[in-house]
Amino acid sequence: MSDTSSPLLFSLADGVATLTLNRPGVFNSVNKPLALAFQQHLRDCQADAAVRAVCITGTGRAFCAGQDLAEITGPDAPEVAEIVELHYNPIISLIRELDKPVVAAVNGVAAGAGANxxxxxxxxxxxxxxxFIQAFSKIGLIPDSGGTYFLPRLVGMQRASALMMTGDKVSAAEAVQMGMIYKTFADDVFEQEVATLLRKLAGMPTKGLAYTKQLLNKTFGNDLTQQLRAKGDYQLRAGQTTDYREGVAAFLEKRQPTFTGN
Known part of the structure; x- marks a missing residue:
């Protein structure tokens, strides 16, 4: 586990890397040290074969309240565009490029960049x-951190436009109903349910999951023919993995497979 005074805590156990935003006094809002630590840990997770699933969560009552506005005010403050380019864009790209499943375990409010x-x-x-709150309009900004890319694809253009323009709060239950997120868990069992999900993902065929993720990253830019061709390429790779051979053998032998991530 990282130093508990660090703005981002890191732990690795049983194949699961947990990145915990750790500025609870300011609702885990992001400043430069947190952003840079976040980027580095995501790079480390990519490079470490022992990591087979990643969890991003927060301490205290919030998941992440977005940008720490204290960092971008005052005469010597950096421009907002600079903060986005150097802090948030790399985080989003690293999450999407990470060849392991990444789970957001949203423990409280996720606002602005935190939501995205x-x-x-x-x-x-x-x-x-x-x-979840697309809070940008409340301070005269536009959604960043990939919000205008991901949200319309998840909930449709009409809902995305309304949520981004009004800044209305979306409850977790509403977020599930509109397809924004996968699932909610009762507060008193949240940590246990998240741990169960991550153990499941860490025990699955890691390369196969990575190839699935890479195909999903391509799907909105491809037509059907291109996606089918890409699928063939990735399926060939998946069929050459140790985990594929183990999965077939376990099926034929009527036993549970033991995947190694190779």
Whole structure:
């Protein structure tokens, strides 16, 4: 586990890497040290074969309240565009490029960039008491961190436009209903349910999941013919993995497979 005073805590156990945003006094809002630590840990997760699933969550009552506005005010403050380019865009790209499943475990409010970091993940689960807010319009900004890319694809153009323009709060239950996130868990069992999900993902064929993720990354830019061709390429790769051979053998032998991520 990382130093508990760090703005981002890191732990690795049983194939699951957990990145915990750790600025609870400011609702885990993002400043430069947090953003850079976030980027580095995502790179480390990509490079470490022992990592087979990644969880992003927060300490305290919030998942992430977005940008720490104290960092972008005052005479010597950096431009908002600079912060987005150097801090948030790399985080979103690293999440999407990570060859392992990434779960956002939304433990509380996810606002602004915090909401869109969650939506960039492969699977989003939330406490029943959590909420999501596209808060940018409340301070005269546009949604960043991939929000205008992911949200319309998840909920449709009409809902995305309304949520981004009004800044209305979306409850976790509403987010499930509109297809924004995968599932909610009751507050009192949230940690246990998240741990169960991550153990399941960490025990699955990691390369096969990575190829699935890479195909999903391509799907909105491909037509059907291109997607079918890409599928063939990735299926060939998947068929050459140790985990594919183990999965077939386990099926034929009527036993549970033991996947190694290779």
């Amino acid at each position: 970091i969650a939506l960039a993940c492969d699977i989003v689960v939330a406490r029943e008491s959590a909420s």
